Amino acid sequence: MFRRLYDWTLKWAGSRHAPKALGAVSFVESSFFPIPADVLFIPMCLSRPESAMRYALIATVTSVLGGIFGWMIGYYAFDLLARPVLEMQGKMAAFEALKDQTGTEAVLLMLVTSGFSHIPPMKVVTILSGVVAFDLKWFIVSAIVARGGRFYLLAWLLRRYGVQMAAFVERRFGLIAGGLTVLLGLAWAIWRFA
Secondary structure, three states: HHHHHHHHHHHHHOOOOHHHHHHHHHHHHHOOOOOOOOHHHHHHHOOOOOHHHHHHHHHHHHHHHHHHHHHHHHHHHHHHHHHHHHHOOHHHHHHHHHHHHHOOHHHHHHHHHHHHHHOOHHHHHHHHHHHHOOOOOHHHHHHHHHHOOOOHHHHHHHHHHHHHHHHHHHHHHHHHHHHHHHHHHHHHHHHHOO
16 A cells, blocks of 8 residues: 555656645645655656755645644644544553653654654654644744755755765665764753753
8 A cells, every 4th residue: 555655646746736746745744644745856856956946845835834734633633533543552541651751842853853854754743742732833943944954955965966866865865864863862962961
């Protein structure tokens, strides 16, 4: 199933409706869709490098709006949608413990790391942010910085280095994202405990 979704999403990259599809995928990826927007974004930037920054703007705006939607799901619809599933699986106590341990700084760090590197997945963090009633203004600011930083940096790299960069990122993305996450975690730990 995951492969079919991936192939379906990638098919849109060659369509004349690609910018609309990018906006739609960026929106839903931030709240519930399992395929990252990069599946469309990277081929679109490679095929039309002169439009890469416009694509970054589309992906950033719609991703932030999708994140706000995920926050609203967590804030307004947790009891309706997520609680029954957690209770049925016997995971409600574990979720409550995680929620109690999740302070403002931890949520902010997760927003930045998930927005920039998908670790943890953005949809999980956006919904958790709503559940713990993380300040919506800070949520939006962090989402703009993280998602915008990610899409604009990727657009610049793809415009500048093209196919070689795409091949490098695709082969080593997990390693790159993990390294950035470790660096962000270390920076946060130094700031928090120094």
